[in-house]
Amino acid sequence: MTSSASGRTEPYGTFRTDPSEFVNQRVLVIGKGNSAFETADSLVATAAVIHVAGPHSLRLAWRTHFVGHLRAVNNNFLDTYQLKSQNAVLDGDVRRIERQADGSYLVTVSFVRADEVTKDIPYDRVIVCTGFRIDASIFSDGCRPDLTVNDRFPALTPAYESVNVPDLYFAGTVTQSRDFKRGTSGFIHGFRYGVRALHRVLESRYHDARWPGRDLPADPEALAAAVLERVNRSSALWQQFGLLGDVIVLDGHGGARYLEELPVDLEGPPIGDGGHFTITLEYGPEHDKIDPFDVGVGRIRQNDAERAAEGHYLHPVVRHHRAGAPPVVHHVTENLENEWTSQETHVEPLRAFFARQAASVPA
Structure with missing residues (x-):
């Protein structure tokens, strides 16, 4: 997504979720993960048209065994696409988003499965569900950790320690760089065990405690x-x-x-x-x-x-x-x-x- 969209779209974390606000509207959801399809599913009953867009192939959790890929509980939207209810999954890059004088949007999509065919599509709302990245600006120059996975997460050792800042450890969903897109460190049912392992690492290293x-x-x-x-x-x-x-x-x-x-x-x-x-x-x-x-x-x-x-x-x-x-x-x-x-x-x-x-x- 280009910088022209900055401040003009609605992020997943803050958009108003009341479906009644989307009656008869054309809606673009950017992203192909669970947050995007969860959002699209919630609007099926009220929105006129819903498009879910992203450049990568859709991956289903039941096949990859990665719970961050699309879960069955969120994929009802696929029926409305394949069974012709005027909704669609767009396989392409969102090149540009322009706000029109009437408050609507004109979005330029470059389709990856149609020899880079580019099309301008009108929408009333654009919701962005593209994940998050760590805000490294909170660290001073002397203790700023190296980042990985397109600078989204801190780069970690097996002990959940920064690879370049000694004694700086991380816990929670930011530790998913250790098993990105294949394990469960990005989710509470996974990283809770990573947190326990980190606790034991710290006890062992700093308090001479024996590993259980x-x-x-x-x-x-x-x-x-x-x-x-x-x-x-x-x-x-x-x-x-x-x-x-x-x-x-x-x-x-x-x-x-x-x-x-x-x-x-x-x-x-x-x-x-x-x-x-x-x-x-x-x-x-x-x-x-x-x-x-x-x-x-x-x-x-x-x-x-x-x-x-x-x-x-x-x-x-x-x-x-x-x-x-x-x-x-x-x-x-x-x-x-x-x-x-x-x-x-x-x-x-x-x-x-x-x-x-x-x-x-x-x-």
Whole structure:
């Protein structure tokens, strides 16, 4: 959107939401996320025409598994478009917005799917639903954090610390740069666990507090039981998939300590430099390219432990990390009800993995 629109459109955060104010009006909603479609849905009963515009392809949350993409609860508007109710989704860039003498708008849209065809379209209202960016002006030059993702968020280490300003930490939705457009750090049900991990990082670094965990023997059966107990009940690993993970730290003397909910790429204490295992919940590779409702797309059998790595849905992944070597990976096969309790399919293959890894470690 060009600067000519500044101050002349209505931002999502402040526009008047009473549908009766939009009776028989032509409305443009800029953006293709949940806020845009939520707004469009709310006006269907009163507005004459509603267009939702943006240059990128529409992505549905049920396919990508990213809750920031369009949720089903907000996509009723798509029916009014495809079933010809005079509403539409415009795939294009908004090049210019001009306020007319009568208070209406003339909007120039460049369509990306029609060889850059440009069209001027009249509207009575223009509502902007294009997200937010951090206001870095509150920081002085000596402590201004580096930004990332088109300068929308602070660039962070795995400990939620600014990459360029030591001892400056962030919590909440601004931490979504850590898993942008793929995880849940932009939402309360995700970043609440990131906040807890940050609290533990701060306690560890500044108050010499030990990361919460428990001791257990490093034998394969005990390790497998501990892992499956956690993945069957942990909401943090479920919500912060691939970002937070449990860690089993080996002491080299037949013992281990099971630590819960660490950033998976955190280095140093409390993990240390010795061998350890990480436990995460993850989707399969290219899971967002699979239509979950296409029955013609095959899936592995739920009891096929040998092909567990081919699973597209959320499932446990255990990695053995050793200095100077790539991690050795074990996938626990996906399960329709997310219950990894089968002795044959889940427990025994994981126990055997731990046994193999123990045998590979030099005495």
